[in-house]
Amino acid sequence: MKDVAVVAYCRTAIAKARRGAFNQTHGIPMAAHVLKEVVRRAGVATDEVEDVVLGCGLPEGATGHNIARNAGLYAGFGMDIPGVTINRYCGSGLTAASMVANRIATGEIKAAIAGGVESISLVQFNMNLNHFIYEPLQQQIPAVWWTMIQTADHVAKKYGISRESQDEYVLKSQQRVAEASAAGKFAEEIVPLETTMLVKDKESGDTSEQRVALAEDEGPRPDTTLEGLAGLEPVNPGGTVTAGNASQLSDGAAAVLMMDADLASQRGLPVLGLFRGMQLAAVPPEDMSIAIAPAVTKLMRHHGLGDSQIDLWELHEAFAVTTLYNQRELDTPWETTNVNGGAIALGHPYGMSGVRYLGSTLLELERRNAQRAIIGVCAAGGMATAAYLER
Template identity: 35%
Template sequence: MASRLQQVSGHLTGSNTSANKIGVKSPEDVVIVSALRSAITRARKGGFKDTLPEEMLSGVFKGVLEQTKIDPALVNDITVGTVLAQGGGATNARMAALHAGFPESTAISTVNRQCSSGLQAVVQIATAIQTGLIEVGIGAGFESMTKNYGAASLAPTSEKISDECQSAADCLIPMGLTSENVAADFKVSRAKQDQFAAESHTRALAAQKNGWFKSEIVPIKATVEDKEGNESVVVVDQDDGIRAGTTAEKLAKLRPAFDEQGTTTAGNASQVSDGAAAVLLMKRKTAEKLGLPILGKYITSAVVGVPPRIMGVGPAYAIPAALDKAGISVNDVDLYEINEAFASQAVFSVDHLNIPYEKGKSPIGLNKEETY
């Protein structure tokens, strides 16, 4: 909860870029050859409400294998990010890999770095490839907030530790209240949060209507049970949390969700969701040998801890660290993708770094190589 990982994404350009990392293609580059996901559906109400997490993840794994036609035996290791799954999701992830067609020789592990768990999974695989530990790997993530959200996902904690260390006690603050802390500490107004949230829905709706998400979503068959207990099979292939007609004016009418005097509402916070994703990585020379398209080049990553009571501000501090490692500046990046768990923390991160808001408005086109 106290740390975030933020990868800088998009076209990296400009005179300050580090040529040896960004401007030159090398056979030793770690590259992305497939990046797929399931649709993201509303927990307890959406298309995956009766689907177990390993079923979603298996569907995405199958999509990666089908898209790339890669021999599953070539994948040495898979790391899966998950936060809420019981037992760390280790059994679920292993089941998904085997069910999708990976052999028992393909190793698997899970990792929990809270909101950046999926990113951390990609980083661990990319680092293993960079250092020569493996040749080919998958960084993935899954979550069923229908199955694991709330009390079922909470573990007992020490009152002794909480009593003796305030920062440790702050780790137990519900995320909604950390959003309120961010808004209060950094004077992020309700109006600005609502405007940001409305714009987010508008951009997502436009992307959906234009089919920009279609190539990255793996259609997955899911069994859905209605209120009478009747089951039906549906194909889930579209995000269902995007709300057409959302405006800042409409959002302004919603009541605060976590604090009666607060500014965080159901409209300027993210929904609870179900979904899965996977990224296939290898060295450039391996991709070229296998005849696979290169969608992106992985450069570097960074993690920075922040106070738990305002945990959502992590990107504001991890992004500069990642940029420094890459040898570039904020202005050298054409496109940013920042976690939008709450509008308060996203707005703060963008404003703190002086990132133009339009740099978050363009869709990533995966028909040409991107640098990450």
């Protein structure tokens, strides 16, 4: 089996859904933008890309019709480069990377792009819900169709994770995002995208189009305080999830170029690190947030890893309760867990996030001259993906 190198990574800035810069941006140009840039950063020719695999949590409408293939065409990759779109909800991006890595490891291909894209603005609020629920399964397992907020409230109550601890975690995450942003860490990842957004006048209600170039994430709130978080009403009566301790609905895209590590080394390409593998776990759908811990445990067992060998941990911030539960179960040190904050502050375009974690974590390993990292991302339906990275 061949080692698999990540030779380049980039992403768009993350825009707020509906109110942000990408609220009119179709998924095809958004994804094509990062496809073109990741090839440029890798220093390879487009005809060396043998496949484009994009994760997307809502693959319909503006992100439908096999957006991976269409984005590749729009990026100018040529008619002979195929593409496939996959959906494991929030685990879609890491699953895309795993699919590419497996084909490279077995020698089927030498280089391909894994990525993720989501236009929550254009898709989530216009979904085709015709026959969305299958009643025989709903009667057996109703939680299959619970909202993610329902699952988070359930986990918080079941496992004793208080509203106060969730808000305290959010404050820490927002502060870490602010520090990382001030240090220019996110600017290193972002490729600015010029687009047209729809702007609504708050007083008159009139709308107009405005040309913008988004180069910074729109979500972070560096002025967050515990008092402000405590003042937010729960989304569901009696629950603990609020707009402040849940990841933000967002739009964005990200991509990594992966290659046979020997070939990348021979050509002197800028290898960011190695993708060593991915493992999965599944739990009852209502317990969605807790699936990361068993996925990570399975991954570490498979690779013979001990806790002390891991230099960085990235545990998905679907909700504060998600990170708090899995950090507690895995007993990861806070000083090496989500060191640059996470999706609560930055935002969470479902299909994009796993790829963002992959690329940003490799960059952080390089900054710290560290060697190993674990990423864990939960997904709707009670699933989780976990990946092992190495420099």
